[in-house]
């Protein structure tokens with residue numbers, strides 16, 4: 039059967055057909071939909087959200103050691119978090135086939151950096167596959183499990199945004215079951231004490247040599263001979279751009295298995311063409327390997343080293359051709375993303391921004407919807423480096439500032455999912471080492487930014503089962519934060535937020551403020567409806583007789599539900615969720631809350 | 635037909651460009667074309683500018699529509715048409731929903747929504763503009779605006795009348811909205 043699928047849907051389907059039995063992931067664009075598409079395959083493949091990528095990788099590694107075909111998935115920076123287990127799992131090898139799907143984001147469509155994880159496959163010595171479209175994403179994933187078992191190597195399935203989020207036609211197949219053998223301990227294989235690990239390190243070289251041999255004559259790497267004046271070596275989605283740029287006037291070596299690098303195949307191809315061009319996104323991964331073989335080639339001296347590629351860019355690089363376009367002198371206004379109307383983060387940021395006008399506050403931030411709190415008019419996030427970093431940075435900063443005799447206070451802000459990801463460890467540091475930052479946990483009852491995934495605090499699993507819920511205040515207390523230094527507030531009640539901040543901010547010890555109100559875009563559970571009875575039941579309305587058109591509501595909250603024109607402000611009834619933040623900031627009492 | 639056709643659907647997060655492109659691509663696949671489509675997910679729900687790119691023909695390689703190569707651009711919002719103007723092929727067509735959504739900088743008074751967009755576009759290229767929301771409203775529900783625009787797109791592309799669009803619309807919307815959306819498709823097509 040043929041269907042249209044995104045690369046991510048195709049990876050999920052491929053995993054199902056390839057006999058996977060266990061899948062674990064932490065969400066992250068552009069990889070999120072891989073696991074979101076697993077529950078449809080029912081009990082055949084157990085799938086779960088893990089609190090972070092390291093845990094996801096380790097859980098899948100455990101399933102592999104137990105003998106089941108397994109995989110984990112993550113966005114590119116997730117691989118940094120999961121690097122520790124995977125670098126050593128490469129030594130031990132697998133029992134059930136194991137695949138780590140890593141989705142890079144060239145062009146940083148929705149990421150804090152751009153990193154080429156093909157380098158990590160090489161550094162960690164993982165067998166690497168690079169599909170170039172949805173059909174290959176499906177086929178490679180399906181075959182990856184058996185390949186991993188055959189080579190006794192973990193597979194890194196390297197994909198990029200345009201593979202993950204582009205759709206194409208996919209021919210589906212049937213599931214191939216792989217039985218789980220009876221458990222047998224293999225201590226020398228899996229206990230990496232130095233005596234064992236040194237031997238494993240040596241056998242890894244043998245496994246790599248065998249895989250290199252395989253890579254030179256396998257279905258993943260293919261030669262398309264055409265005119266031999268130009269020979270193009272390429273992988274991943276770059277193949278598509280190269281194919282459109284050079285058409286039938288060139289020959290292609292399309293690589294799908296790029297670690298171990300297929301040296302002989304490359305040498306053979308290059309000997310048959312006059313000139314060698316390398317077309318690849320981000321780092322010169324293929325190019326360096328080709329140059330090490332002593333082959334002259336043209337690559338990054340013309341192709342950009344960063345941002346994503348497309349046919350226009352490749353054409354310009356090699357032929358200096360630019361398409362003819364229509365132009366306009368009219369200025370188009372940008373559409374920066376904003377916190378949604380009714381977003382529970384807005385109330386918190388509003389109060390924080392107000393406090394920061396009166397005293398010096400350093401606001402260490404994190405990654406989630408709340409990073410948008412850094413934008414005008416709130417400007418209430420000063421840093422964003424990586425997940426969980428807000429609390430640890432805030433701890434370090436609070437001590438550095440205190441010891442330097444500065445009276446700048448430090449407030450650290452992260453979301454519930456980010457807290458569970460790695461923030462817990464950071465808070466432990468603050469408690470243990472006596473920092474003095476105010477740690478704010480924005481508990482909007484879901485993982486918002488990546489499109490509403492369940493997490494250990496929401497009470498549900500990926501497969502829709504009810505689950506235990508982390509009790510955040512109790513956890514903070516258990517970590518060592520004093521009970522009187524932990525407050526839980528409704529972020530839509532500005533007075534409540536302000537009173538809690540007034541109490542916690544002056545303290546010279548680590549404190550925690552938890553805001554608890556659900557993301558307005560979330561699909562509400564019965565528990566949410568019971569706990570937050572006014573949800574979607576009210577809206578705000580401006581009494582135009584009382585309104586003085588002062589615009590304070592628009593300018594201090596930045597709420598997109600307030601539609602501003604020259605002569606008046608009105609509230610958009612399709613987006614207002616009745617958070618009442620605008621009502622509370624109105625100096626003329628002109629906004630009322632109405633029940634729907 | 636060996637030539638690849640390029641389409642761009644542009645708008646603001648939440649306007650329904652995804653449903654329109656889904657109906658379009660499944661229709662094209664069933665008609666025997668190779669189809670690729672690309673969209674960037676992420677912050678689109680939060681009021682950002684979104685674009686969905688669709689390419690079809692005998693064999694399609696790249697999923698991305700290049701600058702100066704779109705045969706048709708459908709803009710679900712007026713200013714988005716202007717933003718993506720440089721993607722239009724020489725002689726290509728613009729289908730524009732005459733509808734404005736203020737971006738945040740306009741809303742907080744830091745910028746002004748550009749005036750005279752339709753005149754500017756018409757002075758450069760072939761433009762069909764209309765209020766798709768009103769057309770849909772007359773049929774019973776303004777939300778069917780995206781399918782009205784899809785109908786206009788299929789007409790602008792030309793040569794796709796053999797595809798059973800009614801069946802594709804029906805397969806992709808809830809049964810109770812099937813009639814409405816089929817009417818919406820035809821209303822857009824007849825414009």
Ligand SMILES: Cc1ncc(C[n+]2csc(CCOP(=O)(O)OP(=O)(O)O)c2C)c(N)n1
Nearest residue numbers: 065066405406407453454455456485486487
């Ligand atoms: C290591 C790593 N993994 C995943 C991501 C992707 N990511 C960015 S924000 C986010 C979720 C944030 O959720 P939460 O902390 O609950 O805040 P919300 O968006 O709901 O406000 C994720 C998973 C990332 N940037 N880095």
